[in-house]
Amino acid sequence: MKKMLAVVLTAALGCGLLSGCSGGSTGGGAQQAAQGGSSGGDSAAPAADPSAYEVTEPITIQWWHALEDQYSQTVSEIVEDFNNSQDLITVEATYIGSYSQTNEALVAANAAGTGLPAVTVANTPYVAEYGASGLTEDLTPYIQATGFEIDDFGKGMVDASSYGGKQVALPFLISTQIMYYNKDMADTEGITVPEKWEDMDSFLEAASIVNNGTTERFGTIIPGWDQWYFETFYLNQGVNIINEDNVSTDLGCDAAVGLVKKFREWVDKGYVNWTTMDSDASSNMRQAFIDKKAFSVVHTSSLYNTYVEKCDFEVGMAWLPGGDTKDQEIGGCVLLIPSKNDQATKNAAWQFLSYLCSKEVNMKWARETGYIPTRNSVLQTEEGVEFLKEKPAFQCIFDNLDLINPRIQHPGWNQLATIWKNYMLEMMVEDVDISTKLEDMVEEINEVLEDA
Amino acid sequence: MEKKPFLKPRTVSAVKDFVCVLPALVFLAIFTYYPICKLIQISFTDWNLLNDRWSYVGLKNWIWLFNGSGTKHLLNSLKVTILYSIGELTITLVGGLIFALIFNRMNAAFSFMRAVVFVPKYVAMSSAAVVFLWILNTDNGILNYFITSLGLPAVDWLGNRNTALLSVLLLTGWRAVGYGMMIYLSAMIGISKDYYEAAALDGATAVQRFWKITIPMLSPTTLFLFVTTFISSMKVFQSVDILTRGGPYRSTEVFVYKIYLYAMEDFRMDRASVIAIAFFVLLLAITASTFKISNSSVHYDS
Numbered sequence: 001m002k003k004m005l006a007v008v009l010t011a012a013l014g015c016g017l018l019s020g021c022s023g024g025s026t027g028g029g030a031q032q033a034a035q036g037g038s039s040g041g042d043s044a045a046p047a048a049d050p051s052a053y054e055v056t057e058p059i060t061i062q063w064w065h066a067l068e069d070q071y072s073q074t075v076s077e078i079v080e081d082f083n084n085s086q087d088l089i090t091v092e093a094t095y096i097g098s099y100s101q102t103n104e105a106l107v108a109a110n111a112a113g114t115g116l117p118a119v120t121v122a123n124t125p126y127v128a129e130y131g132a133s134g135l136t137e138d139l140t141p142y143i144q145a146t147g148f149e150i151d152d153f154g155k156g157m158v159d160a161s162s163y164g165g166k167q168v169a170l171p172f173l174i175s176t177q178i179m180y181y182n183k184d185m186a187d188t189e190g191i192t193v194p195e196k197w198e199d200m201d202s203f204l205e206a207a208s209i210v211n212n213g214t215t216e217r218f219g220t221i222i223p224g225w226d227q228w229y230f231e232t233f234y235l236n237q238g239v240n241i242i243n244e245d246n247v248s249t250d251l252g253c254d255a256a257v258g259l260v261k262k263f264r265e266w267v268d269k270g271y272v273n274w275t276t277m278d279s280d281a282s283s284n285m286r287q288a289f290i291d292k293k294a295f296s297v298v299h300t301s302s303l304y305n306t307y308v309e310k311c312d313f314e315v316g317m318a319w320l321p322g323g324d325t326k327d328q329e330i331g332g333c334v335l336l337i338p339s340k341n342d343q344a345t346k347n348a349a350w351q352f353l354s355y356l357c358s359k360e361v362n363m364k365w366a367r368e369t370g371y372i373p374t375r376n377s378v379l380q381t382e383e384g385v386e387f388l389k390e391k392p393a394f395q396c397i398f399d400n401l402d403l404i405n406p407r408i409q410h411p412g413w414n415q416l417a418t419i420w421k422n423y424m425l426e427m428m429v430e431d432v433d434i435s436t437k438l439e440d441m442v443e444e445i446n447e448v449l450e451d452a
Numbered sequence: 453m454e455k456k457p458f459l460k461p462r463t464v465s466a467v468k469d470f471v472c473v474l475p476a477l478v479f480l481a482i483f484t485y486y487p488i489c490k491l492i493q494i495s496f497t498d499w500n501l502l503n504d505r506w507s508y509v510g511l512k513n514w515i516w517l518f519n520g521s522g523t524k525h526l527l528n529s530l531k532v533t534i535l536y537s538i539g540e541l542t543i544t545l546v547g548g549l550i551f552a553l554i555f556n557r558m559n560a561a562f563s564f565m566r567a568v569v570f571v572p573k574y575v576a577m578s579s580a581a582v583v584f585l586w587i588l589n590t591d592n593g594i595l596n597y598f599i600t601s602l603g604l605p606a607v608d609w610l611g612n613r614n615t616a617l618l619s620v621l622l623l624t625g626w627r628a629v630g631y632g633m634m635i636y637l638s639a640m641i642g643i644s645k646d647y648y649e650a651a652a653l654d655g656a657t658a659v660q661r662f663w664k665i666t667i668p669m670l671s672p673t674t675l676f677l678f679v680t681t682f683i684s685s686m687k688v689f690q691s692v693d694i695l696t697r698g699g700p701y702r703s704t705e706v707f708v709y710k711i712y713l714y715a716m717e718d719f720r721m722d723r724a725s726v727i728a729i730a731f732f733v734l735l736l737a738i739t740a741s742t743f744k745i746s747n748s749s750v751h752y753d754s
Contacts, residue, residue: 100717103716103717104716107501107502107716107719110502111501111502129500129502129719130502132502133500133502133503134502134503134504135502275611276608276610276611276699276700277611277696277697277699277700278610278611278616278695278696278697278699278700279585279610279694279695279696279697280585280589280610281611284589284590284591287591287592288591411500411719414717414718414719415718415720418713418717418718422699422701422702423701425699425700425701426700426701429611429612429613429700429701430613430701443521444521447520447521448521451516
């Protein structure tokens with residue numbers, strides 16, 4: 001009996017092994033489940049025939065989002081309005097979690113080929129990887145067929161939602177890095193918010209309160225949990241985070257070393273708080289600003305309403321201090337349609353997606369949150385003026401809209417980001433030799449870029 | 453003449469036995485052996501989890517892990533995971549035993565206290581971790597409130613590399629110590645009183661009875677707790693994900709979290725798979741060694 005069991009068990013294992021190894025270089029993993037339409041970048045874009053994208057049968061579709069409880073009322077209203085506006089499509093909105101959790105759910109569903117949403121949000125850094133792999137539907141033929149006014153978006157936003165010349169997503173809730181500051185404090189104490197990197201020394205000295213080596217008020221707080229918040233300082237000092245050869249980084253150059261040493265100097269003086277990466281780092285930073293333990297914080301513009309609601313002082317917003325340039329980068333999320341959906345689902349998804357990105361819906365988001373109006377037709381018209389009357393702090397963003405650029409797109413970007421922020425935090429907190437650490441970091445990043 | 457059966461009774465019995473275990477074998481083949489085989493296959497490819505296509509890259513991923521930039525991450529995760537496991541084993545085995553000795557009284561008050569100690573085991577890890585986020589908060593946490601009340605400086609529990617792993621272990625300890633206690637208590641009740649009476653007659657002290665009777669007689673339980681706790685501690689993920697996200701700067705980047713980061717954040721399923729296989733082999737080797745060593749040191753009351 002034992003022998004027989006052993007034989008059967010071995011045979012079962014062997015069969016598993018054989019079937020496990022049966023995939024080849026021409027295809028394995030999740031099977032293509034597309035039942036029609038294009039499959040990301042692999043197939044040719046369909047002709048721009050409007051009838052090919054019409055919804056003819058009643059259909060219920062899923063929308064995955066990462067909008068927390070504070071936005072639930074807005075989400076419900078928008079979905080309800082869409083469902084009531086036509087008879088064929090019923091949208092069910094599902095909160096998946098953070099951008100990271102939404103990514104996990106999407107990638108898992110894509111690999112399995114089942115359970116995919118019709119429409120999903122995705123954080124802007126994921127566009128490159130999703131686009132390169134064909135996870136996303138190429139929206140170009142939909143745009144052409146339905147006459148969607150893509151040109152009404154800013155160029156940076158269109159680029160941020162494209163990959164390889166294809167419109168693989170549409171800009172949805174767009175934000176940028178911003179410095180929130182205590183305007184009452186600035187007015188009372190005569191503190192000038194810096195416009196240039198060179199002004200940072202004097203600004204931090206004026207804005208910080210340090211007594212006997214103990215910081216009572218930080219000049220500013222820089223989030224260490226996401227390199228997005230500090231990468232703009234590098235870009236504006238002319239540092240190539242990824243060189244043109246696409247396989248190396250310039251993060252070890254003199255300018256980059258100078259930046260790290262300067263940040264460390266401010267941290268040592270007690271002027272700057274470089275936050276940790278743990279789960280409550282963001283809420284701690286917010287609380288420090290609300291409690292007036294920090295004059296300013298670097299954060300996303302999307303949290304403007306949250307800051308205004310929580311602070312008992314006037315909240316100012318300032319463009320981050322620039323260097324040779326004063327560019328910034330897009331944050332927030334885009335909307336995309338997974339390419340493995342069937343064509344009927346994709347058509348319904350496109351209708352909902354174009355509704356979500358419409359001017360009216362976008363303005364509702366902009367008014368009720370801190371996201372930026374995305375349409376040129378809003379920014380340059382009376383509506384834009386009205387918006388600024390409601391939220392005058394957004395003037396600094398409106399003044400610099402052309403300077404908001406797409407994120408760096410590279411298949412190894414997420415790996416680079418993880419390595420970079422870990423090393424940065426270590427260099428800000430630990431007593432380490434910065435030059436040596438940067439050499440190690442560059443070596444590690446170069447290896448990742450070469451292999452991506 | 454008696455007709456000879458088509459199959460021998462032994463064969464019939466074997467077929468029956470096999471049919472009985474077949475569902476379990478099919479289940480194991482689909483959900484355990486097949487994924488393991490698939491994992492081995494992926495480790496020789498460049499699959500990024502997003503693409504439907506991949507190419508075989510030979511030993512490239514294995515070279516990266518054992519003779520490339522992956523080695524230092526492997527060693528770091530190994531160090532962190534082993535440190536964590538030692539911590540959890542200590543809490544569960546030593547803490548559980550101490551609690552079992554303290555709470556080994558059979559009356560209503562002690563029953564209630566045992567329940568209080570044991571209940572955290574059934575609190576969902578995600579909920580418990582969120583509560584611990586508040587407790588350990590640097591500026592507003594209750595733990596730092598008590599520390600600063602004593603005139604000591606506040607501790608950045610989750611943001612400091614020296615305290616981050618300890619913080620994760622605090623949460624683990626809170627949940628695990630009651631479980632260890634209950635397992636030890638049930639084993640203690642099963643030890644025959646005759647041993648203690650005989651030892652007392654021979655003049656053995658309470659300490660001698662503990663070391664010479666209780667500890668040896670608890671050794672099967674200790675082995676069980678050691679193996680199950682060790683395996684579960686090596687697979688720690690949720691508490692790290694919620695509390696520290698592997699930080700600060702990789703100081704809590706345990707094996708499973710590292711695998712998750714490579715697969716889901718970096719889209720490097722190929723690298724995640726080689727680490728997963730290395731981890732699997734390590735677990736297998738340590739568990740096998742434990743059983744081998746335990747053959748000579750575990751005492752069964754038979």
